Amino acid sequence: MTGAPARPSLEITGLTLRIGASEILRGVDLRLAAGRIQGLAGESGSGKTMTGLAVLGLLPATARLGGSISYAGRELLSMAPRERNALRGTEIAMVFQDPSTSLHPMLSIGAQLTDHLRHHRRLDRAAARGRAEELLARVRIPDPAHALRRFPHQFSGGQRQRIAIAIALACSPKVLIADEPTTALDVTVQAGVLHLLRELATEMGLAVLLVTHDLGVMSAVADRVAVMRGGEVVEDGERAQVFTAPAHPYTASLLASLPGAAHGVQSLDDVRALREAARE
Amino acid sequence: MSTAELIRAGGIRARMRERIPRAWRTPLGITGAVVAALWLLVAALGPLLWPHDPLAQDLPRLQAPDGAHWFGTDELGRDVLSRVLAGARVTVPLALLLVGLSVLVGGLLGLAAGFFGRWVGETVMRLTDLVMAFPTVILAMVVAASLGASLVNAVLAALVVSWPAYARVTRGLVLGVREADYVLADRLLGFSAARSLRTDIVPMVSGPVLILASLDIGTATLLLSGLSFLGLGAKPPTAEWGSMVATAINHFDAWWMGLFPGLAILTVVMAFNFLGDALRDALDPRTAGVLTKAETR
Amino acid sequence: MSELLRVSGLRVVYPGRPPVRAVDGVDLTVAAGQVVGLVGESGCGKSTVARALCGLVAPAAGTVVFDGTPVPPLGLRRRPVALTRIQLVFQDPYASLHPRRPVGAQIGDGVRAAAARGAESAEPARWLDRVGLAADAARRFPHEFSGGQRQRIAIARALAARPDLLIGDEPISALDASTQAVVAALMRDLAVDSGAGLLFISHDLSVVRLIADRLVVMYRGRIVESGPARDIWAEPRHPYTQSLLAAVPVPDGSGTLPPATPDGVEYPLDPVLR
Numbered sequence: 044m045t046g047a048p049a050r051p052s053l054e055i056t057g058l059t060l061r062i063g064a065s066e067i068l069r070g071v072d073l074r075l076a077a078g079r080i081q082g083l084a085g086e087s088g089s090g091k092t093m094t095g096l097a098v099l100g101l102l103p104a105t106a107r108l109g110g111s112i113s114y115a116g117r118e119l120l121s122m123a124p125r126e127r128n129a130l131r132g133t134e135i136a137m138v139f140q141d142p143s144t145s146l147h148p149m150l151s152i153g154a155q156l157t158d159h160l161r162h163h164r165r166l167d168r169a170a171a172r173g174r175a176e177e178l179l180a181r182v183r184i185p186d187p188a189h190a191l192r193r194f195p196h197q198f199s200g201g202q203r204q205r206i207a208i209a210i211a212l213a214c215s216p217k218v219l220i221a222d223e224p225t226t227a228l229d230v231t232v233q234a235g236v237l238h239l240l241r242e243l244a245t246e247m248g249l250a251v252l253l254v255t256h257d258l259g260v261m262s263a264v265a266d267r268v269a270v271m272r273g274g275e276v277v278e279d280g281e282r283a284q285v286f287t288a289p290a291h292p293y294t295a296s297l298l299a300s301l302p303g304a305a306h307g308v309q310s311l312d313d314v315r316a317l318r319e320a321a322r323e
Numbered sequence: 324m325s326t327a328e329l330i331r332a333g334g335i336r337a338r339m340r341e342r343i344p345r346a347w348r349t350p351l352g353i354t355g356a357v358v359a360a361l362w363l364l365v366a367a368l369g370p371l372l373w374p375h376d377p378l379a380q381d382l383p384r385l386q387a388p389d390g391a392h393w394f395g396t397d398e399l400g401r402d403v404l405s406r407v408l409a410g411a412r413v414t415v416p417l418a419l420l421l422v423g424l425s426v427l428v429g430g431l432l433g434l435a436a437g438f439f440g441r442w443v444g445e446t447v448m449r450l451t452d453l454v455m456a457f458p459t460v461i462l463a464m465v466v467a468a469s470l471g472a473s474l475v476n477a478v479l480a481a482l483v484v485s486w487p488a489y490a491r492v493t494r495g496l497v498l499g500v501r502e503a504d505y506v507l508a509d510r511l512l513g514f515s516a517a518r519s520l521r522t523d524i525v526p527m528v529s530g531p532v533l534i535l536a537s538l539d540i541g542t543a544t545l546l547l548s549g550l551s552f553l554g555l556g557a558k559p560p561t562a563e564w565g566s567m568v569a570t571a572i573n574h575f576d577a578w579w580m581g582l583f584p585g586l587a588i589l590t591v592v593m594a595f596n597f598l599g600d601a602l603r604d605a606l607d608p609r610t611a612g613v614l615t616k617a618e619t620r
Numbered sequence: 621m622s623e624l625l626r627v628s629g630l631r632v633v634y635p636g637r638p639p640v641r642a643v644d645g646v647d648l649t650v651a652a653g654q655v656v657g658l659v660g661e662s663g664c665g666k667s668t669v670a671r672a673l674c675g676l677v678a679p680a681a682g683t684v685v686f687d688g689t690p691v692p693p694l695g696l697r698r699r700p701v702a703l704t705r706i707q708l709v710f711q712d713p714y715a716s717l718h719p720r721r722p723v724g725a726q727i728g729d730g731v732r733a734a735a736a737r738g739a740e741s742a743e744p745a746r747w748l749d750r751v752g753l754a755a756d757a758a759r760r761f762p763h764e765f766s767g768g769q770r771q772r773i774a775i776a777r778a779l780a781a782r783p784d785l786l787i788g789d790e791p792i793s794a795l796d797a798s799t800q801a802v803v804a805a806l807m808r809d810l811a812v813d814s815g816a817g818l819l820f821i822s823h824d825l826s827v828v829r830l831i832a833d834r835l836v837v838m839y840r841g842r843i844v845e846s847g848p849a850r851d852i853w854a855e856p857r858h859p860y861t862q863s864l865l866a867a868v869p870v871p872d873g874s875g876t877l878p879p880a881t882p883d884g885v886e887y888p889l890d891p892v893l894r
Contacts, residue, residue: 087767231661232881233878234869234881261871262869263878264877283874284873285873297798300799300800311830314801317801317802318806322752507710508774511708512729514729516698
């Protein structure tokens with residue numbers, strides 16, 4: 044996408060996070076724009092998941108945050124808890140990695156959807172059901188009217204994740220944080236969820252933060268890619284550029300070890316060469 | 324390391340080593356530790372602390388507490404303070420012995436039940452069912468009465484009702500550990516059943532069992548004192564708190580005869596309970612969940 | 621190449637209502653010095669196959685023959701010494717090492733297993749070096765290492781037993797993407813160099829095809845396609861294999877979304893074998 048950058052939906056500036064003696068985030072800068080998917084890549088321990096949790100205010104009580112997270116002109120870090128809670132789920136929503144644990148196993152999905160709607164939007168039962176059916180249809184769950192009465196375990200993994208997305212979208216949020224949304228899914232099911240995220244971003248003008256370690260997923264669906272390492276963002280650019288001409292050596296080394304990347308390993312000898320290089 | 328890795332790092336013992344000091348920093352933990360330590364000291368020092376001979380009946384009878392006799396004297400002219408202190412020598416070591424034996428007997432049976440399974444497991448579990456079907460104290464009373472009243476028999480009777488909880492918990496823990504990848508990997512390398520138990524299973528199971536034991540010392544104290552109170556444990560003239568309380572019932576005006584032994588029982592039980600709670604809270608909450616008393620008694 | 625492992629008609633059923641046919645008639649062979657990649661998605665039965673091959677799970681039907689002798693299930697008795705020639709590398713590097721024994725001692729168990737058969741094995745420190753870790757790591761404990769390092773230690777322990785057949789049950793899935801290819805190649809090289817066969821189980825096709833000589837694709841407990849890895853990768857013939865390969869997103873920065881498979885598609889179960 045070219046043209047003058049629009050005002051960001053969510054802006055993270057100099058975010059620091061400390062839990063106990065560990066510095067988890069050391070100054071993270073990110074911008075989320077409406078209708079665009081911002082990827083946040085990194086290996087385990089890089090701090091990418093913590094960044095997502097920080098935006099939603101889902102960190103443990105012992106977490107000490109610094110810097111700024113600005114949404115619609117308001118500063119999230121200095122907001123009162125009640126205001127923060129009002130935003131969570133309604134304007135800023137999150138989808139987690141494992142739909143088997145993010146959906147309540149003992150409530151029908153209709154109950155989980157309508158509960159959310161009635162609580163936040165004060166809809167009556169009929170209106171909530173109508174909206175719930177709409178949402179399920181939007182995420183392509185077959186036969187939404189009957190699906191409302193079914194339970195999570197009666198759906199496949201991919202369908203469960205789409206239901207989790209439906210719940211996240213129930214109150215038409217402006218920002219969606221997706222934390223490893225397809226990592227727990229089989230690869231043949233993954234594409235369906237990624238297509239959905241792409242469509243929703245475009246059609247609903249959602250600003251999406253896609254947190255994942257899977258660079259293949261990143262390449263398929265992100266518009267911009269930020270790479271984290273050791274609590275900092277080491278690279279942040281347009282997707283095509285980051286993958287074909289990474290600016291930071293860490294990004295280059297990540298890509299070099301992936302089969303299928305532009306300069307990635309193509310054969311066993313390439314991998315052996317990488318191993319020798321790592322030994323030194 | 325990621326947060327998840329940090330959390331999983333180290334076994335229970337490693338966490339115990341770092342967290343036990345932290346556990347004692349809680350006010351209750353410290354109180355418990357101090358009081359328990361004091362009673363252990365009293366039991367250890369024994370005769371050095373007693374102002375009078377606990378068995379000597381030469382003092383004026385039924386004297387209220389005063390300067391000469393801080394806890395007064397009983398109906399046979401014995402100094403209550405000396406008897407309370409002497410009682411520590413009986414109750415505290417026996418309670419510890421009871422818990423130790425229960426862990427040993429219950430733990431070994433539970434280990435066998437969990438590891439070997441099939442008929443061994445079934446037999447042990449049905450035995451525990453049998454014992455646990457009876458109300459604890461009543462069964463202990465019946466066993467003690469049929470063996471004859473004595474401290475040794477009281478401990479045996481209490482052991483009969485105490486081992487099943489340990490067997491159950493140990494079995495559960497062993498069932499969990501038995502399927503762990505590292506246990507399987509070692510079996511594929513040719514570990515015998517004995518080596519597997521010794522190296523892979525017991526070290527991972529002993530932590531939670533020991534915590535359960537520490538929580539249990541208070542209960543053991545109550546059980547033993549209770550049996551003595553009912554005349555099924557310590558025989559006169561042994562100074563034992565439970566039997567002292569029993570005698571005091573017949574001399575209700577001499578309130579000091581029952582109050583002080585009663586307070587002794589109370590403080591010992593609460594001290595070990597606080598200590599056990601603090602230990603449990605300091606460790607993995609998931610382990611603590613396994614050990615709530617409701618599940619085992 | 622001599623054939624090490626022959627699996628015929630393997631069937632494993634898990635109890636339940638109805639019982640689950642985790643593995644429903646699988647035939648497989650692995651030869652010495654050969655790397656066979658077994659791929660498939662969750663629930664296809666590949667992990668169950670790994671466990672059945674080691675005797676960790678008893679088959680309901682079929683035979684597993686290792687070097688001419690059938691492999692018995694692992695009971696309470698000590699594993700017969702000859703069968704320690706089959707070793708397994710588990711998926712979760714955080715669960716496959718004893719948390720409270722030094723790493724060197726655990727590798728030492730592998731060395732002892734080899735010695736019990738009269739096979740020569742190097743010292744733990746040498747094995748640590750071969751998997752790319754410092755020799756002084758032997759005194760340290762598993763929790764001092766990262767996931768990737770722990771997996772290397774597990775590989776060292778398995779190889780220290782000088783197996784003739786090494787089975788990896790999703791050995792790279794729990795690792796960071798940047799180390800997956802390197803660890804997979806390490807397993808291949810170390811196994812093949814010592815003349816062992818390697819059965820490498822994974823759901824990650826793009827890494828498996830780099831190290832495997834043959835590929836076997838599983839779907840719903842059965843094998844739907846098998847043949848030389850290069851051929852299958854270049855020209856998959858079974859519809860399931862085709863959709864599996866097409867679904868893997870390529871990290872080339874082009875923004876190409878793989879095609880979405882509609883829900884509940886069922887593929888034919890007739891195998892294509894080459």
